[in-house]
Amino acid sequence: MSLLVVGSVALDSVETPFGKAKEALGGSAVYIAIAASYFTAPIRLVGVVGGDFPKKHIEFLEERNIDLEGLQVVQEGKTFRWGGRYHYDLNTRDTLFTELNVFEKFNPIIPVSYTKSAYVCLGNIDPVLQRQVVEQIQKPRLVVGDTMNYWIETKPKELTEILKAMDVLVVNESEARLLTHEPNLIKAAKRIIKLGPRVVIIKKGEHGALLVTEETIFSAPAYPLENIYDPTGAGDVFAGGFAGWLAKTDDISAENLKRAVVYGSTLASFCVEKFSAEGIKDLSHLRIQDRYRSFMELSRFDER
């Protein structure tokens, strides 16, 4: 099935204790779209770049069968740039610079050919824009959305509005707690369900992910990576793998939501093994399937 993706398209400069990348292809829409492209087609990307956006990145996205009709190119503007530096344990990072450029006035206009997209994945952008996107889609089957601390703190009312239109909210631990003022993650997830989404996924980094619905709780393990090079984009890749699997199978049963969480985790585990998007640029279906099975092995135990 079709999957519409909206979010940022950026040039990221990242430093970690293990190396650095300069002006690498990044942004939430890019990470989501690449991850999802291993599962379904067409992927329809809505975003904005400046005239300086490298042609090689356009070519790469097209090679991955990502439809770029919805990618606005503001010729006289500059592409959104972000720079960050991760600390030793990779759990905390400092933002070195944020140059919004053309992203500052991003107005997500959905091409007519995109308006019947069955699945929608809203990257982490202003909740007002997320809502604007959803309103342009005719009866999507499933809307998956992300958000972040910044929007929870600065636009709580607008966020509440878009939450009503989301079927699945994907957040990390601290976002779940901030949104609900509830330290217990299970309680936090259940409170979010009362706000709109019927599925809440809480990403816990090295501790895996939780899937919570009114009836189900599923705990996915994290892949035991000894060497994490760059966590940038892992959350978006998780959402992309998750939404991509659901769009591929067009099955939103509880059992398939669990598989989607593990496919999201699978793609995210590849992402953090290399710098920026390098880890997910050229995966084979065999490698994805092998790692999915490793996730099964990792959490499997029986009765005796």
Place this chain on the structure above:
Amino acid sequence: MSLLVVGSVALDSVETPFGKAKEALGGSAVYIAIAASYFTAPIRLVGVVGGDFPKKHIEFLEERNIDLEGLQVVQEGKTFRWGGRYHYDLNTRDTLFTELNVFEKFNPIIPVSYTKSAYVCLGNIDPVLQRQVVEQIQKPRLVVGDTMNYWIETKPKELTEILKAMDVLVVNESEARLLTHEPNLIKAAKRIIKLGPRVVIIKKGEHGALLVTEETIFSAPAYPLENIYDPTGAGDVFAGGFAGWLAKTDDISAENLKRAVVYGSTLASFCVEKFSAEGIKDLSHLRIQDRYRSFMELSRFDER
């Protein structure tokens, strides 16, 4: 099979945001022994109390078929007392007081009838005393041990010695990192394996537990509790359930180690649902088995 347990026996006064308990039965040996008593017999307890130790606690432990021949009673002394207050999120606590009393000069002398114990669980006490215990046991099949930040920081050399005699080390995340100076938990576990134990279990509280051996990594989920009343003793109960299951089955294969981790997690989940040891004082085998199966359900997913 027989299980020897050594550790503290204490009277705990605990405050959490949900209530308080005064001079409740506690201590690492007590929590370990109670948890293990649901699986195997005899449980042999080695510890020390003062003449003020309430008779009802002795009676309770005896009712649970815990052999108290190794419990020294110093009639003229006072029992070890500990007081703590948990913060709102239950992840941090302040120690309000520590009165070591008779525990200060604890000399773990193993009764002759205990020296052939097949399984040994060393609660969190001075590594010098842990070693003294192990040296008194004739060829134990499996030695499971715990430690804490205090011993890692103050007795690193003595800890290194006892680690060589441990088959399984059970620690929490921060202890694993402190012991190895390694933020990555998988790497930390592998470094600990180089120090002696062939099995390392890292307890992660609300994020479950990791079992790491040279060949296996197993990720156990945490039971999704919405209401945690008192985390005191949960780590000891985990170790007791783990060691108790292994002693019962006398099977230390990788598959059975995984089951033992889940039985440990099962007992710990009951423990934190009530104050001090109340949650594990009167469990039925049916309740334990039901919750074990809930753990299976919680992490189960399949291929499609």
